[in-house]
Amino acid sequence: MNEKCLFCKIINGDIPSAKVYEDEYVYAFRDINPQAPVHILVVPKAHIGSAAEVNAENSVYVAKCYEAIAKIAAAEGLDNGYRVINNCGEDGGQSVMHLHFHLIGGMKLSEKII
Numbered sequence: 001m002n003e004k005c006l007f008c009k010i011i012n013g014d015i016p017s018a019k020v021y022e023d024e025y026v027y028a029f030r031d032i033n034p035q036a037p038v039h040i041l042v043v044p045k046a047h048i049g050s051a052a053e054v055n056a057e058n059s060v061y062v063a064k065c066y067e068a069i070a071k072i073a074a075a076e077g078l079d080n081g082y083r084v085i086n087n088c089g090e091d092g093g094q095s096v097m098h099l100h101f102h103l104i105g106g107m108k109l110s111e112k113i114i
């Protein structure tokens with residue numbers, strides 16, 4: 001846990017969130033500013049600052065996030081597809097410096113990536 005990290009505080013229960021899933025490695029909750037009918041943040045319980053900090057020691061958390069994404073998407077009824085987005089660093093538009101994956105769906109999404 002990083003004491004100054006917003007998502008660490010959410011994982012720890014210090015800040016309330018609309019939890020949708022939790023296991024030993026992963027915490028997932030609804031985005032406070034949803035961009036689609038389903039917009040869930042899937043977050044590793046270990047403090048990894050961004051995708052740029054993923055390495056051989058911590059990459060299990062990335063795999064566990066994707067395992068969780070498949071389960072959450074099924075539970076949310078996203079049978080026709082969805083999008084997973086990771087913003088990395090300033091140029092990537094990352095605003096919270098704790099690795100997270102946006103699970104977005106519930107509508108036909110634009111074919112554009114940017």
Ligand code: DGP
Pocket residue numbers: 006015017018029030031032033041086087093094095096097
């Ligand atoms: P990013 O820009 O990729 O770092 O995404 C950060 C997301 O986190 C953004 O979509 C809004 C969301 N967010 C920020 N603060 C909170 C919060 O306190 N609670 C929840 N549920 N979401 C938050």
